Amino acid sequence: MIRPIVAYGDPVLKKEAEDVEQNHPDLSSLIDDMWETMYAADGVGLAAPQIGLSLRLFVADGSPFGEGEDGDPGCRDFKRVMINPVLFDMSEEENVMEEGCLSIPGIREPVTRPIKLGVEYFDQDWNLVEEQLDGLAARIVQHENDHLDGLMIPDHIPAAKRLLLHGKLRDIGLGKVPVDYKMRFPKSKKRG
Numbered sequence: 594m595i596r597p598i599v600a601y602g603d604p605v606l607k608k609e610a611e612d613v614e615q616n617h618p619d620l621s622s623l624i625d626d627m628w629e630t631m632y633a634a635d636g637v638g639l640a641a642p643q644i645g646l647s648l649r650l651f652v653a654d655g656s657p658f659g660e661g662e663d664g665d666p667g668c669r670d671f672k673r674v675m676i677n678p679v680l681f682d683m684s685e686e687e688n689v690m691e692e693g694c695l696s697i698p699g700i701r702e703p704v705t706r707p708i709k710l711g712v713e714y715f716d717q718d719w720n721l722v723e724e725q726l727d728g729l730a731a732r733i734v735q736h737e738n739d740h741l742d743g744l745m746i747p748d749h750i751p752a753a754k755r756l757l758l759h760g761k762l763r764d765i766g767l768g769k770v771p772v773d774y775k776m777r778f779p780k781s782k783k784r785g
Contacts, residue, residue, distance in 0.1 A: 594626045595633045595775055596644040601697045601745065602766025603645070603779040610640075610647045610741040613676050615719055617648075624674055624717055627652045634774035636695045638733050640740030643696050645777065649677045651737035658729045667728040675714040678738055682725070684709035692736060694746055697765055698772045700758065704749045706735050 599605060613620070623646075631639035631652055640651040652674050659668030684707045693701040709727040712734055716722050726734055739745065747755050747762065764770055768778035 594629065596626055596630045597775040597777040598630065598634060598639075598643050598695050599645050600765050600768070600770075600776050600778045601747075601762055603696075603777070605642050605645050605647055606696060606740070606745060607743045608642070608647050609743050610642055610649045613648050613650050613715075615715075621717065624650075624652065628654075630775075631695075634695050638737040639695065640737045642740050642743075649741045651675055651678075651740065653733050653737055655730050655733045665729045667726060667730040671730045671733075673714075673734075674717040675712070675734070675737070676716070676719075678712050678714035678734070678741070680710050680712050680735065680738055682709070682711040683707040684727075690732060692732075692746055694736070695774070697746060697762065698770050698776075699765070700746070700761060702746050702750050702754070702758075704736075704746060706732055708732075710735065712738075 627639050627641070627644065630644060637655055637657070638651060638653040641648040653671070655668035655671040658665045659671060686708050687705050688708050689703045689705045691701045692704045708731060709725065710731050711723065711725050713721065713723045747758060766778060766780040
């Protein structure tokens with residue numbers, strides 16, 4: 594089932610999400626819904642808070658970035674469900690890349706992030722997994738994990754730039770933004 598994606602301005606996006614319990618009701622159905630919702634919106638990642646659930650869970654599929662000769666090798670076959678992820682060993686070396694977000698459609702901003710990290714998480718079958726990631730896979734995981742900590746792209750940009758985006762961000766919350774996927778706008782009765 595495709596669920597509406599929560600737009601910028603909804604309080605659930607600013608909260609630190611709760612750990613997922615192993616006996617969480619209908620967890621596999623929720624994960625299936627998250628995949629379906631993410632693909633319907635042409636996303637590469639989707640965190641539970643983005644569908645209004647304050648849970649430490651996200652899905653990510655960076656495999657399209659690993660295709661072809663110029664593809665990022667770290668993204669080949671990079672399709673993950675991460676439950677209760679913990680990031681560690683963040684590299685001191687960073688890079689800057691423009692990022693977008695399904696919850697703030699139409700806005701793309703440069704974000705500086707470590708290029709390598711370790712992550713420990715439970716997969717969909719509750720196996721404990723630990724892996725080292727770099728490149729785009731590491732960036733995708735950091736972006737989605739930010740949602741679990743109540744952070745979004747505007748939290749990574751300078752205050753002056755945030756001020757310049759204020760009107761656009763306000764309009765997103767009001768539903769005054771063109772989208773071609775289902776959204777829930779916090780300050781509007783309008784549904785996308």
